[in-house]
Amino acid sequence: MKDLKKMTGRFIQYFLLMLLAAICIVPFYVMLINATRTNAQISVSISFLPGTNLRQNIKNMNETINMLVSFRNSIIISLPSTILAGYFGTMAAYGFSKFRFRGRNLMFAIALATMMIPMQLSLLGIYQASAKLKLLNTYWPIILPWIANTATLFWLRQYIDSTIDNGFIEAARIDGYSELGIFHRIILPLSREGIFTISIFNFVHAWNDYISPVLFVSKNARFPLSVAIAVVKAKDFQDQGAIYAGVAVSVLPILIVYLFLNSRITGGLTAGGIKG
């Protein structure tokens, strides 16, 4: 009797968990399937089997905006952003973690405070400065702010605090390493796990960013995927097959990366305290 009760309890648990999982997965599946179907098929009913119209949909999509170019643009934006955030974030985290200097606490507090300030408050100023410096329609105003990515700083400071022993640094000094040499040859390699985890999040964040590119870039050929997909929708929303194809192109790379790194990513959300 007790076993039966336990069994039904567990059955209900699994059923609800599976239901939630379906709510997360099915939309992506339908998206991929609809990217291969004709508009007529899409409008008539839902299907779980692929159609034959994928090539035509991709062709129509590319007539509105070249998604391959947008894909390249997304990489041109995201990769340097991630690297800058990781490099300068680690450098500052190391400075805050292992050195005592005047103004240290104040500076750290300022960095902490800017986390609470909405990005929109700065965007207007960056926009005007970029207009003055003729940097609109370039990626500089999108990429450069990543040098001062506060989330990266906090994550790595915590990481360096808890994993790197001062002894390594002392030993390297005795061996005659320069301070910058210590950073490059000891601290960066020792922090690579932490840098890698936060970099995944930074990359996804940069890849998904919509508001900065939509503000700073106004030429179709320079749009990253996040903006291009909105252009496809705005220009041609009768052609649903093409829009589905566009959405699929923007989602697939993330899906593929996630298949390999999911435990790393979900684990990274909570590793070393809670840091978004």
Place this chain on the structure above:
Amino acid sequence: MSGADNKVESLRKGIFRKYMNKVISSKSDYGRTGLLFVLPFMIALVIMRILPMIYTIDLSFYSWDGLNERVFVGLDNYRRLLQDKDFYKAIYNTSFIWFLNIFFRLGVALICAVVFAQSHLRGKQFFKAVYYFPNLVTSSSVAVFSYLALDYQNGFINQILLKLGFSKKIDWLHIPILAQSSVAAIIWWMWFGYATILLTTGILSIPRDVIESSIVDGANAWKRFWKITMPLLKPIFTYVFITSFIGGLQNFEIPTLLTDGRGAPDKSLLTMVMQLYNLTYKNFQYGYGATYAVALFIIIATVSAFTFRVINGGGDDRGRGGAK
């Protein structure tokens, strides 16, 4: 002679060592190195976050269309803001959508977290990974995709509902309350996995002996949940609450792309950042747009501080008492 020499020598060595030690461990010296490490970051922070922010605050006291000379108007923009019906409408919509989704987000996440925290459950990593995935997808893609999915004529949500036996299609995006609920549901979909993972870790980090001693004391599962689990989850709740609030007030991509930036139907999807964006970059009212941005910041700062005090008030006092 040699003794004295030795003495001098050792004294010299001593001074040398003392001097070297001073060089090696001197706060100011290595401190300067530390400062150099921190400086690139801090300079970038000042140039790219703090100065633009000061610029925006300054701009909020001017009237400016981006072309002509800007005109100082004092507090006029703020007066106009306080009388702007759309401003209140935007605050209401943004918070209503946020409230709807945070309620279900925390609710579902808490249930999942309690289930996940039981050690015998199989496939935990699978469920966690699946629940979190929508969070990683570009929100503009999610918006465009939702637009297709919720379409009255051809959307697959209505197609599924018809298959499940509903007799009528639902016009999700053209009835105000349904449009708001749809946006709340989309945001819930993107974020409940994140809350689930944080809360699961929170429950698992509760020390075993706390739970065991309460079992010895005769507390049943229900009582344990309310008396032990919930209070100990407070910091994580606060964290999820505040970060979701900061994110929720900046709700922009999804309502904007669902409505082509109009906030239709009946302005029910007009959010604060959408309004800020339209004012500034479509209508070129830079001064007034800046005022909007400042207001957004003030609201976020006030509510965050308030939430923090309300939820964490008890914990703070206990901490202070313990220190004494």
